[in-house]
Amino acid sequence: MARKLPLNIKLSVATLGLVAVTVLVLSVVNLLQTQKTLREVAQTSLKAMGDSIYRDFEIQNASTMEKVSSDLVLMDQEINRMGLLNVDPDQKTPTTITNQITGAKETMDLPLFQAGRQSMRDPLIVDSVVKLVGGSATIFQYMPGKLIRVSTTVKRADGTRATLTYIPEDSPVYKSIMEDKVYQGRAYVVNAWYLTAYKPLKSIMGDLLGAAYVGRPILNDAVSRALTGANIDGKGFAFACDAKGSILVHPDKALDGKNITEIGLSPDILKMKEGFVRFTENGVPTTAYVRYYAPWDWFVVVGMSNSDMLRGADMQAMKTSAIAAVVMLALAGLLALIIIRVVSAPLVSLEAYTKDVAGGNFKARLDYEANDAVGHTIAAVHAMVGEIKNKLGFSQGVLDGVSFSSPCLITDPEDKVSFTNKRLLDLLGKPGTPESYVGQPIGQFLLGDPSRGRKTMAKVRAERHLVSEMEYDCHDGTCKTMTANTSMIYDLDGRELGAITLYFDLTHIRAQEVQLKAKNEQIARVAEQAGQIADQVSSAAQQLSAQVEQATRGAEQQSGRAAETATAMEQMNATVLEVAKNATEAANNAEKAREKARGGADSVREVISAISQVEHQTSALQADMGSLGQQAEGIGNIIGVINDIADQTNLLALNAAIEAARAGDAGRGFAVVADEVRKLAEKTMTATKEVGQAVAAIQQGTQKSIAATQSAAESVTRSTSLAEGSGRVLGEIVGYVENTAGQVSSIATAAEEQSATSEEINRAIDDINRISGETAQGMSQSAQAVADLARQAHDLQVLIEEMKA
Structure with a gap:
């Protein structure tokens, strides 16, 4: 019976059969390849999401x-x-x-x-x-x-x-x-x-x-949000578990604290560092990517069901294959018609093809292998369609990329909304879907008034590109600061197609600028307080320097008085030796006793006068030593004030360092200056401690000098009493010459006592000279320490001025 069929029917059946077998084979291969490719893409996406969470953990760990x-x-x-x-x-x-x-x-x-x-x-x-x-x-x-x-x-x-x-x-x-x-x-x-x-x-x-x-x-x-919010286009899930398999964070809160074996995972994943696993969760085949994060001893698990991985592409592929089969069968019918209608069929096919392309079906295809005019025309049309597809695909890709990453608004030549995205609606606080605003005037969409916004669009058309910053009152009552970057869109012939505007939210940045300004003002106030303390330190240092200079002059005056006392004592000692010599001569020559007694009386009067002079000088020296002790105590009090100021400076420097740490990167420079202020305050405390030690040494030396002077005064008083007794004895010698021998013996004895007393006074004066030298040396060291303190106070003032600048 098949032999009786017309040739056109045979060719048509053969063509249709061949096409059907080809479509079936290609559909099966395409379906399998599509499933494999989608699984690989899904696994790549799972790994990327898992690696992203891993990097988030690293950043969180480092910053913490x-x-x-x-x-x-x-x-x-x-x-x-x-x-x-x-x-x-x-x-x-x-x-x-x-x-x-x-x-x-x-x-x-x-x-x-x-x-x-x-x-x-x-x-x-x-x-x-x-x-x-x-x-x-x-x-x-x-x-x-x-x-x-x-x-x-x-x-x-x-x-x-x-x-x-x-x-x-x-x-x-x-x-x-x-x-x-x-x-x-x-x-x-x-x-x-x-x-x-x-x-x-x-x-x-x-x-x-x-x-x-x-x-x-x-x-x-932050860690919980990084895990529970992780997904791929709304599909998949992510959770973390510890080394024992206990789930720490899961999008399903009911699973927190349970073991991974309860959701179908094998405990063997706890032995791996990184890789893919397949398991069944509640009867749903699932693929997961596992990665171990050692610093926390955590495992990150990112999973997706196999059906979500394919995203329904297998059914779509089957539908596409069925459609392709119908198309191919139709084309086979067309080929049969081409055989029947050799001349008209190619032109009819070309007409149908161009109509499909004109209607937006860029997937349409026309096969014609003859090397004739029709074939050349079809090839040219294919090339044209391919170029159009490339340009439209590029434009669509740019638009999709911009609208996906940033809040975006596109208007038509009549300044009406032709496209917007969810990101812009979220930024403006508008309800509904982007499609519900298409066709609204731009003034109605942004400002609630259709008549507004025309001047701005006129300016955009004049300049072709406009960047502006605005304050926008959102529907939820908040106010946001943002920039609008608007550009005109033209076709290849220069005709206006509309305008595109990208919005950027600057609210957080402006708020941070206000906070930073407040921090800087606070730092300036702290610097001003530190400057006032530096002025107090400098003033106290100058006052201490004046006190030390005055104490130095007192020590020098003490040393001079001690030298004068030593000279007087030497004169008295020589006089006492002369008295002893006269007494010896009186004993050998009784005839000249009267004259020698008178000479002895005169000598005794000179001794009394010299001892009285020594007594007056010793009293003055004792008064000077008392004044020196009061001055040393005054220096000690000033040093205590300076030490309190240094403690306050150190405390303020510490507070400034704390404020700088709270200011973050903006306060690092001030933190360095505050640290220098603290170090200078510590040096000031060290210097005051050294000065205090020196003043303590001066006070000890002064006390010793006062004690030695008191002892010398007592010795001078005894010498005066002895000299007066010698005068009375010599008066009796003049009246009673017959008792010369006895009186001369008394004089000799008194002269020996006076000589011993003079030697004791000389030793006391030597001690006074030595203590006065030590006092002068200590005051010199104090003056040097005060000079160092004044220099450090000046350095502190310089640092404060630099910090204010």
């Missing part, structure tokens, strides 16, 4: 550790500001402590741990640190085998402070503190894992007393 390190520095400064660390073993309190790992309790006598006079059990220090920088802070007291929390901001599960819990000795933190090392990294704190920093706290003798801690929880809102 950097913040924890700076928090530890601030806490160490707060502790040092309270005073020296010490433990009072005589003040012990029976205390019940709890192991933070096992929960075991025990009771022990805990001695008082304090900084200066501030008890470490008072949460003042940890609360102030947390108030400034956030996070959590703890002060530990060391006991053998334990680090006990005596004050902390870390909370238990019931919301109370976790005081009197302790870190056991098998903890890496405890071992690091015992090795006198700062511990930084992941650590278990009471009931959760934190990123932490621990530093040993030691006494001034180097004994370990405890540790300071600052830290922040690993599992925070």
